[in-house]
Amino acid sequence: MASSLTKDAAAQVTPASGGKTFFGHPRGLATLFMTEMWERFSFYGMRALLVLYLVAPAAKGGLGFAAATAAAIYSVYNATVYLLAMPGGWIADRLWGPRKTVAVAGTIIMIGHFLLAVPVEISFFVGLVFIAIGSGLLKANISTMVGHLYPDRNDPRRDGGFTIFYMGINLGAFAAPLVIGTIGQNVNWHLGFALAGVGMALGLAQYLLGTRHLAPVSNEVPAPMRSEERTALLRKAGLWALAAVVFYVVVLATGSFTINWVLWPLSLAGIALPAWYFVRIHRDRDLTSDERSKMTGYVWFFIAAAVFWMIYDQSGSTLTVFAQDHTAGRLWGVGFPSSWFQSLNPLYIMALAPVVAALWVKLRSKNPSTTVKFAYGLLGIGISFGVMMMAQAAASGGAKVTPLWLALVYLIQTVAELCLSPVGLSVSTKLAPAKYAGQIMGLWFLAVTAGDCVAAITQLVLGNAFLSQASFAVQGAIAALAGVAFVLWRKKVIRLMGDVH
Template sequence: MASSLTKGSAATGEKTFLGHPSGLAFLFMTEMWERYSFYGMRALLVLYLAANVADGGLGMNDATAVAIYSVYNAMVYLLALPGGWLGDRVWGARKAVAVAGVVIMAGHFLLAVPSTASFFVGLALIAAGSGVLKANISTMVGQLYRDKNDPRRDGGFTIFYMGINLGAFAAPLTIGWVGQELDWHIGFAMAGAGMALGLLFYFIGFRHLNPVSSRVPDPLSAAEKSAVVRKGLVWLCVAAAAYALIGLAGVFTINYALWPLTVLGLVLPAWSLLRIKRDRDLEPVEQSRMSAYVWFFIAAAIFWAIYDQTGSTLSLFAKGHTESMLFGFGFPESWFQSLNPLFVMALAPLFAWLWVALAHRSKEPSTVAKFSFALVMVGLSFGIMMIAQGAAAGGKVTPMWLVSVYFIQTVGELCLSPVGLSMTTKLAPKKYGSQMMGVFFLAVTAGDSTIALLQLCGVPTDTQSWFASQGALAALAGIAVYLYRKKVKLLMRGIH
């Protein structure tokens, strides 16, 4: 195999990148820079929202800042569903990613404008663009391999996944530092520049992508397009009228936007699962597997509800209760956000080797056992946070508390996230093969929306009870899943 973009494959004459189709290099760079922009902005988001106006922030209370962060995260994954639909029925994957990248870039540059109104418009654009891009760029990676049994396919996705984590690792170290130490809005502008670089690599690499990525797999008919536009305009007018009335009454607050989105983030995942589960066209085996899938979905939602607080409640803990110095070296609180991708890059190859080694000895844990372990680990991480919160009552604590929390959560993530994606493809009914991937991402939406709901109801995050209650819930859920593993395995009908 060739090891560079400039060398060809001896067997086929095609140009390759590390032995893979050359288009992988450009999709790798596109995703790396998009994730750089996404995680760089996210590392600053809660800190900026909660910072005093005198310090350049928006001066919001912690609860509102956490709620906005959680709703934003929830919407990114919620919008992956319509994002996939746009790729399948309107634009095709290639055009969908191009449009999404431009929207994301515009959103970041709007955040760079020192205006509250432009900030929230930019945040909405980033969420919408990220949902569309996330749903379509992975599809194009798969399309690079014309043969579905191409032995390079899994390796290609592994390389692509490393690009995600490289971007996520570098972003807080650079954007986070600039935003906190120099100027918030310059940091947000850097995120926009990162997305611009991603788009540059994407457009340069067009000719290396599979032509099928430009096609619309299932285009809308003229009648369907008219119906979609008509319904969209009706809902837009209803929403605009409702918010206009609230505005004229002079009672508008950010909660009028957060509450509907939070409720949507809870209702839509439940409706999506129920719609598929109640489909009478499903075979009995598929119905049974969907019943098993509900267990995994709930477990994943609990996991992500805790895990995704790394950029919200844990960031606020880092800011208010953690020493920002280690071994005599000072650093901004946003740098903690680089720990997870660092641990993923270090541990992912080890876990991949471990599962294969255990499988060869017929000792690999089942999917149920992996999910159970992930829940216990994320519960343990919040148990540690409970202790850290108590220790912080006497002053700021060592950064090693958060380092250990991020490490434990990463171990849990590697037992749940890739395993969950694989499990979804196995349990998905044939009729809903593609849609089920979007449904799995809705577990993130449900988890983040739950945290947003708690914040909107006024539950304080800077208490030991906040960490203790969620940690105990996750650990107990993990134990419950394990105790009922035989029942769940039976519902899976031969899937392990």
């Protein structure tokens, strides 16, 4: 998903300083555009190599994991990035402010990428932890600072500013596999990871040099913690950290530790946390009956989104393994490494996003509801795995299939994403109770976490059978049936949504 979290800003007082503009927008947009472009360059470049490096045998410089384990590691890693976005936003709101939080995040991400470049296994996994933490801190706040540049929410430039920012995301995501993927696969894995670190270093330098162009409010802490709150928080965090350390020391001491001792707890936590959060909100006595009804309706959208991301985010795991093992690396006489397939989604997004947006405007008179748009997304993502089932059948017996199979799959998935993802952001803001307006946006992105964790559990349980025709067929059927269910029960969901359409 070549995108970033968007957390709307609270009311602001002063825009960024005037002077030169960036395509008619505040100059600070150029700083945030370049920062996010380089951050996405580093993130998607590393992501293009991650599973390939994990499954590569030691003789070829990799870690030699089974394909299913490597895919589960990727799924849990991706889930953790989105899981940490919620505390990332909280840290900016209560401790550091968005500007400082992003600077710290960029530094942590850069260190993480350079740790991946060290040819030592423990350094690699520590680096992944650093990148996950840094990405969580950054995702929740850099989009907020774009909003800070437009203190008037009705500023006609505001939507255009986010569109330009979104293009930076996809430019970085598009270029990364072509550059970092080529170096990592054809020259040296760790040199590729180091190049991702250089990309983040460039983004961090751009950010630090350009912070003077950002809105002053970005440097403020919206709701600073009192000293007693901070003390209590540190005490609780210390106790949880101590419990985790003791647990894993015991596991290590008994000689029973494997990577599954990390993957399973994180996968289960990624599913349990949003479930707990929904129960907590629904039991809040401050909510009106109308707000509770809307949250009940929102559960439908959340579960549908989790099913969607369960399949969609396998582009960096399942589809990457298929590209490496079962897809020809040559098309129309041109050879290329398998990591290049990761550039298709951002390329399709840049080409198709304006088309889909214009289509919704054209269909406005027919007024396709939010539930119908979700159904389109679910049906599309289900169909994409139906195509993968046929591609896997074509690859039986060790045959290498044409790259056009994966090109078609990525095209279908991108169209499905454009039907569901922007609509999900919008419906989250509309259905959120006033008390939880900001937190519901974070909860929406926990759907990514939940979906990725379900994928990780599936990969761990099925083993290498997760690449079978049956696996693709079952997952695709689940998504398609979820889409059909949305259509059949749309009237019930619409009633729960009240005055939201």
